[in-house]
Amino acid sequence: MTLQRLPLPPSELGESPFWNPEEKSLYWCDIQGHAVNAWNPATGEHRQWKTPSEPACCAPAAGGKIVIGLRDGFYRLDTTDGELSLLALLPPDRHDTERLRLNDGRCDAAGRFWAGSMVTPRTAPDAALWCLTAKDGRYTVEHMAGDNFTANGLAFSPDNRVMYWSNTPEHRIDRFDFDVATGAITNRRPWVQFDRKVDGQPYGGRPDGAAVDVEGNYWVAMYEGACVLQLSPAGAILQRIAMPVQCPTMVCLGGDDLRTLYITSARAGRPQQELEAAVPAGSLFSLRVQVPGLAVNGFRDGHAE
Secondary structure, eight states, X not given: OOOEEOSSOOOSBEEEEEEXXXXXXXXXXXXXXXXXXXXXXXXXXXXXXXXXXXXXEEEEETTTEXXXXXXXXXXXXXXXTOOEEEEEEOOTTTOOTTTEEEEEEEEOTTSOEEEEEEESSXXXXXXXXXXXXXXXXXXXXXXXXXXXXXXXXXXXXXXXOEEEEEEGGGTEEEEEEEETTTTEEEEEEEEEEOOOOOTTSOOOOEEEEEEEBTTOOEEEEEETTTEEEEEOTTSOEEEEEEOSSSOEEEEEEESTTSXXXXXXXXXXXXXXXXXXXXXXXXXXXXXXXXXXXXXXXXXXXXXXX
């Protein structure tokens, strides 16, 4: 099937889509628009919740709630009444909110919420990877990795033995060995290195948000590359999906059979011609694919039940 533009208003910076199977709805963040969104394809209902700072990533939680990463930490949003409550702030000695904000993230199969950060300006690789856990009604945030400029591409292999994490400005995707029982990550190493932009040369973009399918293939949006790539577990390009917008930002696999690829994109900072195009920057898209995705992992929080 062909790529479809969804009947939704463009996002300033669409990110972190996930499919909620209970609601049969697509959720995503509009970071620059300071909003979390939900859309039901069957009914066409579009809901939106405004946030006090940039909502960079989100994941489902029990009881009609979602957990989101804002600029300074992790929060719970009640989608029934819009109430926003703080779960945990990032430590100010390691997360200067003037320079850093949370960015791409997701939950693992054990219910931990992982989120990377990004630094502005990119003068030093001070962005980090954080992990939120809940136990006995208490929330703990742990620093897990660093040495990044803009953390993206967080995803887990189907067997929960590999974690992917990209450094978008460095055009690189790394892999860690992952222990789902303990949450430990070890043996960080480069996995795929993409070419950098060179004047006068074709440019394929840089790796942004990603998702993994049941066969372990890694689907990644290539920011400024106008495409989405499907990579094999060995890092080979299996498929290149051309996009009508220059800056796709992240993907997820959803729908009843998890074979609908949803794709967000960005319009913030893009040229006027992209904003006024027949398919404007910031649009959301869907595409039917052959290999299904993995069901979304939710945050395990006893207070949300």
